[in-house]
Amino acid sequence: MSPKQQRGEATADLLLDAALSLYAESGEQGVTVSAVTRTSGVSLGSLYHHFGSLDGLLVALTERWTRRLLEQLVTALMSADTARAGIRAVVEAYLDFVRVHPGAALLIHSPHADARMPAKGEEVRETQAPSVSALALWARPRVEAGELAALPQPLLETLVLGPVVALARRWLAGIHDVDLDEAVRVLPDRIWRSVSADPS
Structure with missing residues (x-):
């Protein structure tokens, strides 16, 4: 795996981990785009790049x-x-x-x-x-x-x-x-x- 791919995988993991943490804390209503990006420290563009949408993130x-x-x-x-x-x-x-x-x-x-x-x-x-x-x-x-x-x-x-x-x-x-x-x-x-x- 190239360094770029490793960085991409690490970014996706940050988003997934943030979404799970928010879900466990507040349910699906707590998993908003702003909450995920704030909790993960990952940009909005990266979220859409990796998962296409917030729903795509939850499916993943x-x-x-x-x-x-x-x-x-x-x-x-x-x-x-x-x-x-x-x-x-x-x-x-x-x-x-x-x-x-x-x-x-x-x-x-x-x-x-x-x-x-x-x-x-x-x-x-x-x-x-x-x-x-x-x-x-x-x-x-x-x-x-x-x-x-x-x-x-x-x-x-x-x-x-x-x-x-x-x-x-x-x-x-x-x-x-x-x-x-x-x-x-x-x-x-x-x-x-x-x-x-x-x-x-």
Whole structure:
């Protein structure tokens, strides 16, 4: 990478970090052009050069942290010896991400992110493809070994991640009627029953 490219990457990082800090502090309404440029120390022209618009910056920020979450989930999954241990590892990794990066998790799970990402559907699918492929590769031999139920991949992902995502959204909304540590204890076994080839 050339020095110019390195400077450009560093500038983009400053803008992304500033936007996340502002989002965590004040929500999307706090992420204004003037606030981002002031917080980052980066010029307005650089913001538009790198991201095209404030909305482009927020899309890039959402993509960055979605990718990091998926990478964390795949790493946890690949370190597990059994399918059951893999389910537990994914639940733990997801809720750990929410706890450690609440601002980023709030952004990823926001209604605005849900609305923005379909408009960039093809790009998002391409970005997430390696992680989705890793999940499929992990599941296939465990289905063949009789550990996991032979379910279509989208259904398997929904059964595993659906309850965790729902809990994360609830917790991020400030509804703390379920402790995350308790969820880590309870959810993996409940999810396991729904995806195990032998749920008895």
